Amino acid sequence: MSLPDFSLLRWLREGRQSRKFILLIVFIALLLDNMLLTVVVPIIPSYLYSMKHQENTTVLQTSKPDTGPMTANTFQSIYSFFDNSVLLTGNITEGLRQGDLHQTSTEPMAINVTSKPSDCPKEDMDLLNENVQVGLLFASKATVQLITNPFIGPMTNRIGYQLPLFVGFCIMFLSTIMFAFAGSYALLFIARSLQGIGSSCSSVAGMGLLASVYTDDQERGNAMGVALGGLALGVLVGPPFGSVMYEFVGKTAPFIALAALTLMDGALQLFILQPSKIQPESQTGTSLFTLLKDPYIIIAAGAICFANMAIAMLEPALPIWMMETMCSSKWQLGVAFIPASVSYLIGTNIFGVLAHKMGRWFCSLLGMIIVGISVLSVPFARNIYGLIAPNFGVGFAIGMVDSSMMPIMGYLVDLRHVSVYGSVYAIADVAFCLGYAIGPSIGGAIAKAIGFPWLMTIIGIINILFAPLCLFLRSPPAKEEKMAILMDHSCPVKTKMYTQDSMQSYPMEDDGLESYE
Template identity: 75%
Template sequence: MSVTEFTLLRWLREGRQSRKLILLIVFIALLLDNMLLTVVVPIIPSYLYTITHDSNDSNHDDQGHTTVSSGFQSIFSYFDNTTVITVNATDRSLQQWSGGTPTSSPAAFTTADPSDCPKADSSLLNENVKVGLLFASKATVQLLTNPFIGPLTNRIGYQIPMFAGFCIMFISTIMFAFSGTYALLFIARSLQGIGSSCSSVAGMGMLASVYTNDEERGNAMGIALGGLAMGVLVGPPFGSILYEFVGKTAPFIVLAVLVLFDGALQLFVLQPSRAQPESQTGTPLLDLIRDPYILIAAGSICFANMAIAMLEPALPIWMMETMCSRKWQLGVAFLPASISYLIGTNIFGVLAHKMGRWLCAFIGMMVVGISILCVPFAKNIYGLIAPTFGVGFAIGMVDSSMMPIMGYLVDLRHVSVYGSVYAIADVAFCMGFAFGPSVGGAIAKSIGFPWLMTIIGIVDILFSPLCLFLRSPPAKEEKMAILMDHSCPIKTKMYTQNSQSYYTGEEEESESDE
């Protein structure tokens, strides 16, 4: 065995015990999962619109007359915001179509004027519903899968579900790359929901189990959520640029290669072939759901993320209709929200512990509501920068506060086994991304995009005062008895809510002796 091989094996053995390496694996898993989640945001509305209208235009012209598809070939789509050029197969003459009437033109292509942009006709409005349902399918399947994944991690550990999430995500990515119909895209998106459930529940539970100190746990989860934020940040512009200049398949092939790298890292470090169940029996899932404080934390996650979930399918179509935006702009429009989410999770992963996570979540919910109300006032892509930046930053505040609170509430009020509580957190996240696109698309179609933003903005503002109840959540009597039992052989932790710091029973005993 060479020195290099020996060093690598030693590094892997040490890595299996390293909290930082486990954090890196969770970071990468959330990064790639959310890249796949958001890379489709600018691609799917454009792709579905293009294949639908290409199919229609190959058989009929704008007056409904049948055309010979072999005689004319479309070069530019309406969605590109360029004038459609057709090539006559017989004489190779170029004709420019304007409003459905052909006029001779020697120009190969011209830029579109606003009249050529997609309008609010029935076909464009129907895209809201189709795209919304497709986007919501992932979160819906994830929502249904989470109640099974949480208890499963308690029985077999976090490693096997984590690796299963990688395998399913790889299959989903390949399906996205080569699917050419709405049905196959829908299946790929739904399959991703199963993989995401495995990765997010097992990943967060793993972090909560290896980072037992409240402050360290908050910092670690802030970093892990930074991976989520990076995925959300990179996904839309990455997808839209490669889609426009290379093709639909390219971004998914690149993602598939990155997913394989993450799977190899998990295989060597986590050893997912061996089950490693929890030493304690966790609190039943239904008991956790009945806890009002856990419900408030879950509700904050749900409604905050529902704001961006409603934006994803509806904003690109609204931009097409009102701003005549090109494909690359549909992805770049989400860039400020992604950057600010990354900033918010990293700042408040540390700061929220000092200022009070309840206060951080309260302010975040208020800012989400106010920012989302300002989105419809934008007249161009530059007008979207400030409100979308505010939305992303505020959601980062909420997520980086509520994820550690979930683990803390289990420590304080239940058995310190975290699979089920992070299944609830992921259910809340998925409810936002399932309910948001599916219902949001229908609302945008029926009463308009501005009213959609008004409704979700008001909901976030009205929910925010409930975060005040998380300021001093009480411990349950039986849990307090365990915490106060200084004779317990396990070093127990007692949380002092006013100072938000941990003290051990041994320290309290020494202070009383003095």
């Protein structure tokens, strides 16, 4: 009788020393986080709208019926209240059989029944009011994540990246289960807010872990481009997956599927990262407040914030605008985001490598201008096909900005501060969250007050005006004390010395980091 084959366990054990496995885990964590982030985009507006009208239907059906004859005016008010032609058709037929309706009111009733306003709820006040309600729900995740990030960044310096990454998985799983079975706005709000805590742990710890194991500037850019590809893939798959599953299976199904995938990611983390071990950084990192005073870090964070704010404003407002102006069905609300998701995936993979050669400052500058132009073009669409080109441009350009600014955050810390990355990627995630917190919350109110086209005009102009600030990132100076450390070849710190113009890296010493231990 042969012994059991432990080749899989041996393979996983060897993977603990491989940087590629670290990259895979971060890729999957960002993928699942952003699938949960975007899978709700086509579901929530339609679900809240149907839930509201279902409550109205229940109230009217359980109320005591009027014993008097039903007039045409009475029918007209009930018809508008229901917005449901199928139910009213049955009521009219039964009323005609019983002779409760006057003959003079038959003709206007027939005219009203032939219309189907529920297929295209134009100028529906419930739908217009949802701009604010849906915007606040979407913004809650980013707001909580924004509050949590300043604590997660310094914490990773003390206990390492592995444990926060695993805690993020656990919270993400709980949030997904809550989304699956939540039946009220309050529970959906709590689930979305809870996701913010899990996202903070996953994003900050994941990007910091990559920056610590990929010390070469070009390799770090390539690795972060791949990791952001997981983010892009989650954004790509989320909306169409959510809309199709919601249309044909129900609200619970997409979240149950995500919960199963999240469990698989947690098992992989247990085998590879061993999150029970606390592995603090060997150096004391620069404080969060010191990094926030660095103008170059603030410019890079601003580029991330305003570029992502564009898509953050689109997510809650675009489905509602499509329902108002295009009579879009449920599945179209998610499919409309496919061009942006595909192009973001393409952009992050292309410019993760190309941005290092063409200059990350220039790549970000160009990306923000394209974001602005694309967003300005969105309101000119008259059907779902007209949204393809502008949404593709938005996603591609945001991919340019993210794949340029994420590596440059680590580069700025290497050049101007201590090479410990938890706090700087907490700032990067704060910038990302600001975009997703301010965008939906303010965007929903603006869309309700002055309209969706003006909302797109405002965010488009903001991106175009901010773009020239990326010129300052062309040649950021090293601080004097940091330059002295870089010039000291006897310094044991594992770092690289960068020229300010070409951004090429010259190894001070062979750090031998072919594997992660």
